Amino acid sequence: MLRTSLTSLAQWVRYLPLWTALTVVRWRSFEQRSRGLGTTFAAVMRWYPPAARRFDREARRVFPDMTRRERATLGQEMGRQMGRTLFEIYHDAEFQTRHQCFRASGPGLDALKQAQAAGKGVIVVSGHFGQSEAVRAAIKMHGFESGAVYRPHKNRHYERRIRAGIEAGGKPILATGHAGTRGLVRHLRAGGIMSILLDEKYAEGEAIPFLGHDALTSLSAAQLALKYDLPMIPAYGTRIEDGNVFRVEFEAPIPHTDSLTMTRAFNDSLSARILASPEQWYWMLRRWDGQ
Structure with a gap:
């Protein structure tokens, strides 16, 4: 006690x-x-x-x-x-209502709409770059809702506030782990949209180049996309102008090949964004192996 x-x-x-x-x-x-x-x-x-x-x-x-x-x-x-x-x-509930701040575009947005019209789920992949919640806000603006996968914080005070904020952006919100994975699969198979941040170190992942250095990366998003024939769409909410406006870009879905090749394509996509705007990536993730 x-x-x-x-x-x-x-x-x-x-x-x-x-x-x-x-x-x-x-x-x-x-x-x-x-x-x-x-x-x-x-x-x-x-x-x-x-x-x-x-x-x-x-x-x-x-x-x-x-x-x-x-x-x-x-x-x-x-x-x-x-x-x-x-x-x-x-303050995600208020943030999500600021429609004038989100400028959405890109071929991936059309692919998302087409998949939803066909009753198919969608996997949106991003990273701790710019504002990932702007991506979910843009999805909501277009009449859809995206759940999200997140890693719970050990501090219960941070955890309570962060989870409440993320839930305001769309549901379901699923914690990493076996139970969360089961919920993720159910939601995708039912035709839902899930947003996943793939730039955290994953101990059981594969060493794939990221910003020029091998980083342990989860293959799960690509594996699910292949298994259930779902589009895997990279999307980023980049801060522009005074930082209150976001250019939300949905890139073309990553072609279905194999999970390693697809995940490497995502790492290359995110790396290019970071090199162009390095101040917008959260560098404190301990991303690389051996730390």
Whole structure:
């Protein structure tokens, strides 16, 4: 009982700074609160050495010729993007209604509509790039709803808020693991849409190049697409203009070949997005093996 109480207290202490940052500006507009949390996270990346060192290690792997000062600037901008993204997830119910902010296009959107018209499920694959919730918002704008797969947070305070936010963007919301996989299969076979972020390290995955370095990557999305003959569509919500507008691009479905080739095609797709806008990817994922 004492250990449980101490764990709960420690989790609350870790959550308190974010809770405070979100609470003290509740009276301000959505855009002002979003920018405010972005500024806070940019400051963390500048003044909190453990976070700065972790980012520098990851960025140096991909950009060895970039100066340390340039990487530090990139890290602060990533923090700004990360803070805004987290704010939008926490307030996803409001975020999803901001239709004027989402500019959706691309051949994958037509493929999604065609699959839905035929009663087929769709797998939308993305990463921790820009704002993935903008992709689900764009899907909802076009009359559909996308569930999502997510990895539960160990801190129950973060977990409660993040799950509630993601659920506001569409259902079902399925945690990683065997039970979640069963629910995912049922939803897809029933003709549903599921969004999956494929850029987290997966210990049982295959080593596939990502940003020029092998990274353990799950093949499950491609395996499901092949098994149930479903389109696997890469989609990204890139921040543009003042950061309050999103260019949501649905790329053409990845051709059905084999799960390894298809997953590598996705890694190449996401890598190209990151190299074009590196500040918009969450570099703190410990993405590569051996860490």
